[in-house]
Amino acid sequence: MNDDAMHEIVQEFLVETNENLDQLDQDLVALESDPHSRELLGSVFRTIHTVKGTTGFLGFTRLESISHAAENLLSELRDGRLELDQARTDALLEVVDAIRGLLAVIERTGAEDERDLSALVATLERLQSDLPLDQERGRPEATRPEAAAPGRKLVVPPAPKAARRREGRADPAAPGSSPAPAPPADGAASAAPEASPAPGAPVGGPAAEGGEGHRSAAERSVRVDVDLLDSMMAQVGELVLARNQVSAHVEALGDQPLHQTVQRLSMIVSELQESVMKTRMQPVEQLWSKLPRVVRDLAAQFSKRVALEMEGGETELDRSLLEAVKDPLTHLVRNAIDHAIELPQQRLAAGKPETGTLLLRAYHEGGQVVLEVSDDGAGIDPAHIGAKAVERGLVTREQLSSMTEREVVDLIFKPGFSTARTVTNVSGRGVGMDVVRTNVERIGGAVDLSSAPGAGTTVRIKIPLTLAIIPALLVGCRGERYAIPQANLLEMVQLRAEAAESEIERIGGALVYRLRGKLLPLVRLDGLLGYRADVTTVAPEGVSIVVLQADGLLLGVVVDEVFGTEEIVVKPLGRHVKQVPLFAGATILGDGSVALILDVIGVASNAKVEELSESLSGQTVEDDAGGRGQRSTFVLLRVGHARRVAVPLQAVARLEEAPAGAVELAGAGHVMQYRGDLLPLVSLAQILPGEDPAEGADAQAAGGETARSVPVVVYSDGERQLGLVASEILDIVEGVFEVRTVGAAPGVLGSTVVHGHVTDVLDLNAASELAGKDAGRVA
Amino acid sequence: MQYCTFKVDHLLIGIEVWRVQEVIRNQPMTFVPLAPREVRGLINLRGQIVTAIDVRHRLGLPCPPDGSAPMNAVIRLDDEVVSLLVDEAGEVVEPSPESYEPVPSTASPQIRAMCTGTFKLEGSLLLVLDTDSVGRIAADPDGLAARRAS
Numbered sequence: 001m002n003d004d005a006m007h008e009i010v011q012e013f014l015v016e017t018n019e020n021l022d023q024l025d026q027d028l029v030a031l032e033s034d035p036h037s038r039e040l041l042g043s044v045f046r047t048i049h050t051v052k053g054t055t056g057f058l059g060f061t062r063l064e065s066i067s068h069a070a071e072n073l074l075s076e077l078r079d080g081r082l083e084l085d086q087a088r089t090d091a092l093l094e095v096v097d098a099i100r101g102l103l104a105v106i107e108r109t110g111a112e113d114e115r116d117l118s119a120l121v122a123t124l125e126r127l128q129s130d131l132p133l134d135q136e137r138g139r140p141e142a143t144r145p146e147a148a149a150p151g152r153k154l155v156v157p158p159a160p161k162a163a164r165r166r167e168g169r170a171d172p173a174a175p176g177s178s179p180a181p182a183p184p185a186d187g188a189a190s191a192a193p194e195a196s197p198a199p200g201a202p203v204g205g206p207a208a209e210g211g212e213g214h215r216s217a218a219e220r221s222v223r224v225d226v227d228l229l230d231s232m233m234a235q236v237g238e239l240v241l242a243r244n245q246v247s248a249h250v251e252a253l254g255d256q257p258l259h260q261t262v263q264r265l266s267m268i269v270s271e272l273q274e275s276v277m278k279t280r281m282q283p284v285e286q287l288w289s290k291l292p293r294v295v296r297d298l299a300a301q302f303s304k305r306v307a308l309e310m311e312g313g314e315t316e317l318d319r320s321l322l323e324a325v326k327d328p329l330t331h332l333v334r335n336a337i338d339h340a341i342e343l344p345q346q347r348l349a350a351g352k353p354e355t356g357t358l359l360l361r362a363y364h365e366g367g368q369v370v371l372e373v374s375d376d377g378a379g380i381d382p383a384h385i386g387a388k389a390v391e392r393g394l395v396t397r398e399q400l401s402s403m404t405e406r407e408v409v410d411l412i413f414k415p416g417f418s419t420a421r422t423v424t425n426v427s428g429r430g431v432g433m434d435v436v437r438t439n440v441e442r443i444g445g446a447v448d449l450s451s452a453p454g455a456g457t458t459v460r461i462k463i464p465l466t467l468a469i470i471p472a473l474l475v476g477c478r479g480e481r482y483a484i485p486q487a488n489l490l491e492m493v494q495l496r497a498e499a500a501e502s503e504i505e506r507i508g509g510a511l512v513y514r515l516r517g518k519l520l521p522l523v524r525l526d527g528l529l530g531y532r533a534d535v536t537t538v539a540p541e542g543v544s545i546v547v548l549q550a551d552g553l554l555l556g557v558v559v560d561e562v563f564g565t566e567e568i569v570v571k572p573l574g575r576h577v578k579q580v581p582l583f584a585g586a587t588i589l590g591d592g593s594v595a596l597i598l599d600v601i602g603v604a605s606n607a608k609v610e611e612l613s614e615s616l617s618g619q620t621v622e623d624d625a626g627g628r629g630q631r632s633t634f635v636l637l638r639v640g641h642a643r644r645v646a647v648p649l650q651a652v653a654r655l656e657e658a659p660a661g662a663v664e665l666a667g668a669g670h671v672m673q674y675r676g677d678l679l680p681l682v683s684l685a686q687i688l689p690g691e692d693p694a695e696g697a698d699a700q701a702a703g704g705e706t707a708r709s710v711p712v713v714v715y716s717d718g719e720r721q722l723g724l725v726a727s728e729i730l731d732i733v734e735g736v737f738e739v740r741t742v743g744a745a746p747g748v749l750g751s752t753v754v755h756g757h758v759t760d761v762l763d764l765n766a767a768s769e770l771a772g773k774d775a776g777r778v779a
Numbered sequence: 780m781q782y783c784t785f786k787v788d789h790l791l792i793g794i795e796v797w798r799v800q801e802v803i804r805n806q807p808m809t810f811v812p813l814a815p816r817e818v819r820g821l822i823n824l825r826g827q828i829v830t831a832i833d834v835r836h837r838l839g840l841p842c843p844p845d846g847s848a849p850m851n852a853v854i855r856l857d858d859e860v861v862s863l864l865v866d867e868a869g870e871v872v873e874p875s876p877e878s879y880e881p882v883p884s885t886a887s888p889q890i891r892a893m894c895t896g897t898f899k900l901e902g903s904l905l906l907v908l909d910t911d912s913v914g915r916i917a918a919d920p921d922g923l924a925a926r927r928a929s
Contacts, residue, residue: 238826480810529812574830574859576916577821580813586821586828594809594821594828 007110013054014107017099020047024096025293028089032296035084044092045074051099062112063102069124070095076128088127093293094120226319229280236269236276237469237569241588243269244566248590273469277318284362284371285313287322291333295358298337305344305355306337315362317369321463324443325371328436332373332459333358335432340377340457350454352376368445368487369465374458380451382408392417409451413437441601444470444487446549472568472587474595475546476561477525481595483568483587484546488600490554492562493545500543513545513556520547522556528582528606548600555604566590570597582606634733634761635713636754637726639684644759645726646733646752647713651764653721654714655729663710663725672712672723679714681723687747687767688760717768724767731755782898784869784905785852788840790890791869793898793905798854802868805848806831815916819864822851829853831862837913839889856914863913874898874905882906 027044031037048071055063070092076082098120105113243266250262288310299306341347341356348354361372382405389395389411400408411417412433437447445463464470464487472483473492493515495503504513504522511522522545545556568587577583577596584599634646635655662672663681670681713724739750739761749761782793783802808820808831819833831851835843843849849864878899882891893912898905 241826480812531812571828573821573828574861576818576830576832576861577811577814579815579916580811582813583811586809588823588826588828592823593807594823596809596811596821 010058010106010110013058014103017051017054017103020051021096021100021103022289023047025093026289028092028096029292029296031084032086032089036080038078041074041078041084045071045078048074048095060102060106060112062115062117063099065121066095066098066102066117069121073124073128082128091120091123091127095124224279229276229319232276233280236273239269240273240469240567241569244590245588245592277465277469278316280318280320281316282319282322283313284315284317284322284369285310287317287326287329288313288360291330291360294330294333295337298334302337303343304337304341306341306358307355308358308360310360312362315364315369317463318465321443321465324439325445325461325463328439328447328461329371329373331432331436332461333360336373336375336377336457340375340379342378365462368462371461371463372458373461374456376456379453379455379457380409380412380449381453385409385411389414389417409449412449413447444485469567469569471565472597473546473565474563474589475525475544475557475559476563477529477559478531481563481589481593482525482559483566483595483597484548484557485584485597485600486565488548490547490549493547493556494562495543495545497542504543511558515547515554515556520545520554520556522558523603524558526560528557528603548603553604557603568595568597634754634759636730636733636759637684637711637713637724638728638730639688639726641727643688644730644754644757645684645688645762646754646759647715647724647762647764649732651715652713653716656712656714656723657709658712658723659709670725674714674721674723677721679712679721679723681712681725682767683725684762684767685725685727715764717764722768724762781871781873782905782907783852783871785834785850785863785865786867786869787834787838787865788843790838790840791900791903791905792834792865792894792908793872794852794854794863794908794910796871798910800853800855800860803851803853806851806862822862824853824860824862827860829860829862831864832913834863834865834908834913837889837893839887854910854914856910861914863908863910872898872900872905874900 024044024047027040031040048067052064052067052071055067077084098117102112246262247266250259292308295306295308336358344354357376359374363370386400386408390397390400394411394414394417414434440447440461443463445461447461449459451457471486473486473489474481474483504511512519513522544559544562546559548555548557570585571587573583573586581602582599583596585597586594587597589595633649635649635652637645639645658672663670671678672681711726711729714721733754739752747763747766749763751758751760781796783796783799784791784793806822808822810820811818817833817836819831822829822831849866850868851862852865853860853862879896881896882894893909894906895909896907
């Protein structure tokens with residue numbers, strides 16, 4: 001046998017054995033609650049036996065000695081001569097870990113390392129010494145263990161490589177002559193020499209074969225290289241695009257017979273797409289298979305009692321997505337055991353059963369798969385979360401006081417948040433829920449959490465079925481079409497002009513719409529995309545609003561046109577375009593043209609709606625009349641003698657102290673030389689109502705009696721930079737400011753109270769306008 | 780070394796033959812808001828989405844007259860395929876190495892940054908385009924192509 005063939009066999013062995021080990025973990029944990037199950041013991045025995053046979057054949061002596069010792073113990077257990085107790089389960093699980101460790105080494109280096117396993121082997125031998133070692137090794141056979149043929153093998157622990165190899169080979173070959181129904185050792189045989197020829201060849205893997213009928217389904221399956229599946233998926237994606245294009249052309253031709261043929265073709269393509277997609281589907285069970293072991297170990301580590309329940313494991317999901325949610329899911333399970341489920345005595349004291357329940361559920365909901373992790377533990381105490389968030393500097397006390405309970409609980413998704421009272425090696429390292437959320441959102445999913453203090457917590461992960469081909473809504477903006485993934489789309493709202501006029505309102509330069517009594521922050525897509533957009537007016541033909549959900553926030557995006565939905569294939573962007581955070585990719589539409597796919601998370605963060613939305617959510621329209629609190633940062637200015645004016649910091653480019661002499665007259669207004677350009681200046685004293693313009697202008701232009709320099713707030717109104725001239729820059733303040741419309745006037749949005757002083761909130765748009773549209777337009 | 784030649788404004792530029800995957804006529808283009816200025820849009824090249832780069836902009840040349848339909852010189856960079864927008868495609872030439880000279884120091888900074896040298900052909904000068912430089916993302920401080928679009 002040449003090296004290549006050997007390598008291939010080893011690879012196949014690694015894949016299969018790793019699968020088997022997962023099964024072993026599960027079976028052993030299940031056995032603990034049902035120690036007499038012949039079926040489970042048989043399954044465990046067979047798996048270990050298969051590992052032993054194959055390793056012997058491949059010459060991995062350490063693996064063989066350890067699996068051999070385990071097999072001996074198992075055969076006693078299976079035949080009912082020994083009871084499976086905690087110590088034996090532990091030892092067997094240790095065997096699984098040891099095998100796993102060795103496999104990892106083999107995968108890396110191609111050979112075993114020199115680790116010493118004699119202690120474990122000795123433990124295993126001691127654990128079977130409850131009865132005389134009669135050296136009877138039963139033939140592995142699940143259905144009729146009592147029919148075990150004695151003395152078939154003479155394998156003893158470590159032995160020279162060559163001898164092992166021969167024996168190993170003899171072993172799997174032998175049961176072929178056995179009359180028992182499909183003895184498990186066949187698995188070893190098929191895993192080794194016969195399975196070697198080529199990837200993709202039909203192999204009834206050892207986990208798949210066996211005497212029980214329920215495993216026979218797997219015998220009809222074929223092992224396929226994942227890369228092949230991926231490339232098939234990509235090709236089907238191309239086919240769908242080509243189909244869409246053909247359909248679009250035929251539509252235009254109006255040829256009836258051709259039209260029918262294309263319709264048929266289209267149907268076949270859809271079916272093919274579905275079938276190929278199905279080949280990539282795997283049951284969620286696969287993802288869960290490692291968890292019983294995790295739960296058992298963690299529960300033991302924390303001295304907690306946890307029962308794991310699983311529902312809906314047969315729910316299927318694209319394998320790439322399954323892979324992507326693996327870590328988040330494991331993290332949630334760890335969190336639940338570490339933080340949520342209480343110690344047995346605490347549970348009893350709280351009137352709950354001693355054993356906590358961790359429930360994993362998987363189900364379909366609205367074209368998505370929902371994975372739920374719920375526990376009946378302590379729940380999340382908003383007060384505790386809030387205190388922690390303040391302590392970590394994630395929010396200020398003022399911000400916290402204005403948040404709803406739900407928003408407070410949501411803080412655990414903020415980066416840098418970790419509530420573990422002590423840092424354990426399991427969770428509480430500060431890379432917690434935020435990573436869970438990011439990972440899930442990266443694949444187009446969403447995470448939400450609900451908790452009842454004292455009663456438990458439920459975390460829901462919603463993920464799309466597949467990523468390769470996604471339904472998307474096509475919208476128009478400035479003559480281009482953009483695709484919005486439907487997973488992020490909640491609904492569409494179409495408003496006629498007069499309705500839009502009355503129902504879209506402005507709050508501090510932001511647009512909001514009352515969606516069923518709640519305020520929905522709006523952003524204009526053209527504005528987001530960098531086009532100059534007048535955010536304050538409504539198009540005469542009406543307004544189309546696409547309501548999106550991202551990051552737990554609702555956002556209304558105003559688009560020019562809505563075209564309808566299309567199945568799109570996400571294609572990567574080149575490096576020039578990739579750097580624009582608003583786009584997740586591009587796709588080719590039915591007419592062959594390219595459309596950019598909007599990255600909804602990018603859109604939301606770009607729209608900076610978070611703060612607005614947070615302060616709005618939970619507030620109903622009733623608040624509207626009284627004004628509202630809004631978390632924001634302002635630059636505080638003094639204008640004239642005592643007037644205080646606040647300018648939103650986010651609009652400000654720079655704060656400058658210009659030497660008084662730098663302010664010069666140009667045309668009708670004042671300008672200042674600024675970074676090689678002329679910066680038009682707007683005197684706040686001149687534009688604000690109630691100030692004496694002459695006084696302000698004189699004081700500033702001439703440098704005043706006292707001022708050596710002029711404070712200038714440089715800001716951009718989207719097309720040019722302007723400088724606001726104040727008398728003094730007082731402070732930068734952050735907090736929740738209730739802007740009341742009391743003082744509203746041209747150039748002033750309203751008033752608020754900062755540091756105990758009534759302060760005008762400047763309307764920058766109006767300020768620009770008041771300054772004169774053409775005042776010193778900078779080229 | 781053989782070069783594919785292209786006309787860009789008044790210049791004749793050359794790209795190594797092996798770099799050029801194909802030359803195709805003007806394609807419908809999708810505008811990319813907020814992209815760097817040199818990105819003119821995206822084209823559909825038989826199902827592959829390719830970024831079209833404005834060579835005129837990279838060379839600091841004036842914008843093409845309205846209604847002109849630039850051609851796409853599709854070239855291979857290290858990790859992706861891009862289209863360079865050129866006015867016209869010319870023939871393939873193999874200039875003699877003796878006719879080579881560095882780019883004159885009087886040429887504009889953009890041309891000197893984007894070209895590796897010149898060949899003195901009969902009746903014209905061939906500027907050898909440094910495709911890696913052309914394909915590199917330009918530092919574009921206020922970077923929003925949309926400003927230009929509005």
